[in-house]
Each structure stands twice: as C-alpha cells, then as structure tokens.
Amino acid sequence: MSTTPRTTSGGLNTIQDLIQTAPNxxxxxxxxxxxxxxxxxxxxxxxxxxxxxxxxxxxxxxDAPYIIFERCRDGIPRLVFSVWSLDESIKERIIAAxxxxxxxIGDLVEKHNAKRREEIEAAGKEKLAEAGDVVAHALxxxxxxxxxxxxxxxxxxxxDQFGIVKKNGQSVEPGSSR
Numbered sequence: 144m145s146t147t148p149r150t151t152s153g154g155l156n157t158i159q160d161l162i163q164t165a166p167n168x169x170x171x172x173x174x175x176x177x178x179x180x181x182x183x184x185x186x187x188x189x190x191x192x193x194x195x196x197x198x199x200x201x202x203x204x205x206d207a208p209y210i211i212f213e214r215c216r217d218g219i220p221r222l223v224f225s226v227w228s229l230d231e232s233i234k235e236r237i238i239a240a241x242x243x244x245x246x247x248i249g250d251l252v253e254k255h256n257a258k259r260r261e262e263i264e265a266a267g268k269e270k271l272a273e274a275g276d277v278v279a280h281a282l283x284x285x286x287x288x289x290x291x292x293x294x295x296x297x298x299x300x301x302x303d304q305f306g307i308v309k310k311n312g313q314s315v316e317p318g319s320s321r
Contacts, residue, residue, distance in 0.1 A: 177229040184237060190214035270294050
C-alpha cells in the first residue's frame, strides 16, 4: 500500500483513507462513516439520509453541497438542514434536531426568557444606580449647574433653577426633558 497523498499538491488524505463506494466514485473513510451513522440513526428513529448536490446541477456555488433530509411517510423528502462538510458536528446537529429525544422546546424557551429577563433587570438596576450616583454628585456640587454624560451617551447640563438647560451642547427649553 502506498502512503502518497491523493493529490500532487500534498493533500491530507492517503490512499488508505479512501474507499471506492461505486464505479468511478471514491470517498474518504471519515465521510463514509458519517454517512453510515446518519443512515443507521435514521433507520432507528425515522428515515433520515444524506445526499450530495452537484453544484453544476443543483443551483449554484452558494448552496451547500450536502443535505440531511427526512423521507416522510407521504413519500416527500423534507430538508432537515444543509452542510458544507460531513464531519462529527453533523451528529450533534441531528441529535439536537431529533424531536423523539424528549427535548422540551417550551422548557428551553422558558429558560432562555428567564435568562433574558435577568439580564434586563440587571441592566435596569445598573442604570438606576448610575442615575442615583449622578444625582448624589449633582446635589453635593457647590455650583448652580452640573454637566454629566447620561446613560445614552448624551452630555447633559442641569441648572438648579431651570432643570436641564443643554443636551449635547444644544439649548433645551426650560422644563423640557427632550
């Protein structure tokens, strides 16, 4: 057996890494093992399979060359997802997409929403603390006016008698918080 690369440009695969799957068709052993895994998984849980889409016939160079699809009972194949390479990440994606694994989508959504609510609450508390800090500094300031950057990044000037008088260097009508 030869250990020379399959390409003269120094490809990574050796002859031992290639298998012939059909006349005039050669495939890497790693890719073949992924295809076998997908088909075995599909036989157990449903009918999922892998297909190669020839870019010259399928629609262009921007479409991924491999698709994972489900053979449905009505005979219509339905796309699960498309990929650019067949590697170990395919297994994780298939298992994650498998609705028979008992993944509770509602629970996942609720956990995500709870996390988001906590982030929003923390941001609100941070803004409130910052506003309290600005008020404390403004009240302790011996001058009659106080300038500070607000949480939106605007530079605001507050006057003891008129309230906000300037925002980003532009005058504001007295009593307006624009």
